[in-house]
Amino acid sequence: MAGIAEKVASLSNEEILRYSRHLIMPEVGMEGQLKLKQARVLCIGAGGLGSPLALYLGAAGVGTLGIVDYDVVDFTNLQRQVIHGTSDVGRKKLDSAAETLREINPNIEIRKFETRLTSANALELLREFDIIADGTDNFPTRYLVNDACVLTGKPNVYGSIFRFEGQASVFATQQGPCYRCLYPEPPPPGLVPSCAEGGVLGILPGLVGVIQATETIKLILGSGEPLIGRLLLVDALSMRFRELKLRKNRDCPACGTHPTVTELIDYNQFCGIRGDEAAAPKSMTDISVEELKKRLDRGDDIFVLDVREPHEYQICNLGGYLIPLNDLPKRVSELDSSREIVVHCKMGGRSAKAADFLRQSGFTKVHNLTGGINAWAERIDPKIPRY
Amino acid sequence: MKILLPTPLRQYAGKQSTIDVEASTVGEALKVLMSSYPDLRKHLYSDEGKLRAFVNLYLNDEDIRYLQADQTAVKEGDTLSIVPSIAGGSF
Numbered sequence: 001m002a003g004i005a006e007k008v009a010s011l012s013n014e015e016i017l018r019y020s021r022h023l024i025m026p027e028v029g030m031e032g033q034l035k036l037k038q039a040r041v042l043c044i045g046a047g048g049l050g051s052p053l054a055l056y057l058g059a060a061g062v063g064t065l066g067i068v069d070y071d072v073v074d075f076t077n078l079q080r081q082v083i084h085g086t087s088d089v090g091r092k093k094l095d096s097a098a099e100t101l102r103e104i105n106p107n108i109e110i111r112k113f114e115t116r117l118t119s120a121n122a123l124e125l126l127r128e129f130d131i132i133a134d135g136t137d138n139f140p141t142r143y144l145v146n147d148a149c150v151l152t153g154k155p156n157v158y159g160s161i162f163r164f165e166g167q168a169s170v171f172a173t174q175q176g177p178c179y180r181c182l183y184p185e186p187p188p189p190g191l192v193p194s195c196a197e198g199g200v201l202g203i204l205p206g207l208v209g210v211i212q213a214t215e216t217i218k219l220i221l222g223s224g225e226p227l228i229g230r231l232l233l234v235d236a237l238s239m240r241f242r243e244l245k246l247r248k249n250r251d252c253p254a255c256g257t258h259p260t261v262t263e264l265i266d267y268n269q270f271c272g273i274r275g276d277e278a279a280a281p282k283s284m285t286d287i288s289v290e291e292l293k294k295r296l297d298r299g300d301d302i303f304v305l306d307v308r309e310p311h312e313y314q315i316c317n318l319g320g321y322l323i324p325l326n327d328l329p330k331r332v333s334e335l336d337s338s339r340e341i342v343v344h345c346k347m348g349g350r351s352a353k354a355a356d357f358l359r360q361s362g363f364t365k366v367h368n369l370t371g372g373i374n375a376w377a378e379r380i381d382p383k384i385p386r387y
Numbered sequence: 388m389k390i391l392l393p394t395p396l397r398q399y400a401g402k403q404s405t406i407d408v409e410a411s412t413v414g415e416a417l418k419v420l421m422s423s424y425p426d427l428r429k430h431l432y433s434d435e436g437k438l439r440a441f442v443n444l445y446l447n448d449e450d451i452r453y454l455q456a457d458q459t460a461v462k463e464g465d466t467l468s469i470v471p472s473i474a475g476g477s478f
Contacts, residue, residue: 048475139474162473165394183472185440198395200475233470235394238404244445244470247453326398326426 011037015107019061032221033061039220040064042129044117044145046097048205049135049159049212051083056213058101058108062220065101066111066129069093076387080202117141119264122148131219133157133212139186140267146171146179147261150254157216159208164201166208166234169227169246170215172255176228181249186271204236285355287367289376292342303339307354308346316384318344318373325350328357337363344369346387388465390420395471399426413446414457416467431469441472
C-alpha cells in the first residue's frame with residue numbers, strides 16, 4: 001500500500017468539495033478520505049447486492065472499484081438492480097454499471113472483469129484488491145469467494161438475501177470466522193428453492209447491499225465496530241434486525257488450525273452440481289412447448305397440471321389445473337392416473353420434481369413441460385407475459 | 388419458549404414465522420416442532436438423523452454447537468432461531 005499512498009497523496013479542489021460532508025467529520029476527515037481513495041475493492045456481481053454496493057462505494061470515493069460480472073441486463077433485473085436502467089436492457093451489466101458509476105463519480109477507477117469467477121482465476125483477481133464484497137447468487141461461488149479470501153488473506157464482506165430476509169457479516173479477517181466456520185457445507189441442490197422460484201423483495205438487496213457498503217467503508221477507515229464475528233439477520237417484513245454470535249471454528253477446513261482447503265477446489269462438485277444436469281434435466285418424458293401446442297391443437301386428451309403458487313397463476317396461466325408443488329402429496333387423489341398429464345411451472349424446475357413424484361406414486365403417463373410457462377410465452381403465445 | 392423459523396422453512400409450518408413450544412432442552416424443542424410439522428424434518432436433518440451442515444441453531448444469540456448442542460437446557464422466554472444458509476444476491 002505504501003507505494004500507492006505516495007502516488008495519491010492529495011485530493012483535488014473538486015474532490016474536496018465533492019467529499020466535503022466526509023471531510024468535515026473527524027471520523028473520516030482528510031486522512032480517511034485519502035484511505036478511501038487509495039482503497040481497492042472488488043465487487044463480485046453487479047446485480048441486486050452489487051448495485052447499491054458499487055453505487056455507494058463509488059460515490060464515497062473508493063479509488064479503485066473492480067466489478068466481476070458476465071451477465072446481461074434483463075427486464076426482470078430492474079425491480080432491484082438500481083445501477084441499471086430501462087435503456088440498458090440487453091447491455092452487459094459491466095458496461096451499464098461502469099457508465100452509471102462514471103456519471104456519479106468520474107474520479108474513481110473502474111476495473112471491469114467480464115468473466116465468471118472460477119477456481120482458475122479467483123486468486124489472481126483477488127490479489128489486486130484489498131477487500132472483497134460478495135454479491136453472488138449461488139452456493140458454489142459463495143464458497144469459492146470465501147476460500148479465495150481466506151487463502152489470499154482478504155476480508156470478505158458478505159451479504160445474502162432470500163425473499164424478505166437477509167444476512168450480512170464480515171468473514172475471513174485475520175482474527176474472525178469465515179463463511180465455512182458458519183456453514184461447513186452447502187445444501188444439496190434442489191432442497192433450497194432456486195432464485196427465479198423464490199423471488200425477492202426489491203428493496204431487500206438495497207438494504208443488505210448498503211450494509212455491505214457500510215462495512216466495507218468501515219474496514220477501509222479502520223473505524224467503528226465491523227461485523228466480524230457477528231451475523232446480522234434482517235427481516236424486512238417484520239423490520240427486525242437480529243444479531244447472532246459467530247465463532248472462528250478451530251476445526252474449520254478453510255481457516256482452522258489445520259486447514260484442509262489449501263488450494264481452490266471444484267466448487268460445483270463440492271455443491272453437488274454435476275455439469276449440464278444443473279440446468280433443466282432432460283429426459284424422454286420431457287415435452288417441448290411446440291409439441292404440447294401441436295398435440296393440444298390436434299385435440300389429444302391431455303390434462304395440464306400447473307404446480308406453481310396461486311399468486312403466480314394470477315399473473316398468467318395456460319388454463320391448467322392448479323396444485324402447488326408442496327400440496328401435491330396431499331392432493332394427489334384429485335388426479336386421474338389413467339389420463340396423460342403434462343406438468344408445468346414457471347421454468348421447468350418445480351414441474352420436474354412434481355413429475356418425479358407422480359411417477360413414484362404410480363402415474364405412468366406424465367410429461368414435464370421443458371422451460372415452463374415462460375417458454376410458452378416466448379415461443380408460442382406472446383400475449384402471455386413472461387415473469 | 389419460542390422457535391423462529393426462517394423464510395424458506397415457513398411453508399412447511401403452516402406459513403408461521405414463530406412457534407411456541409414447551410420443552411426443557413433444544414433437542415426436545417425440535418422434537419416437538421417436528422411432531423407438529425413433520426415436513427420440516429428432511430430440511431433440518433439428514434437421512435442419518437444428523438442436523439444438516441447448512442442449518443445452524445441459535446439459542447438466543449449463541450450457536451448451540453458452542454453450548455451443549457441438543458442437550459442445551461432451555462427456559463421460558465428463550466428464543467431458538469433456525470438459520471439456514473441462503474445464497475441469493477445478484478438474481
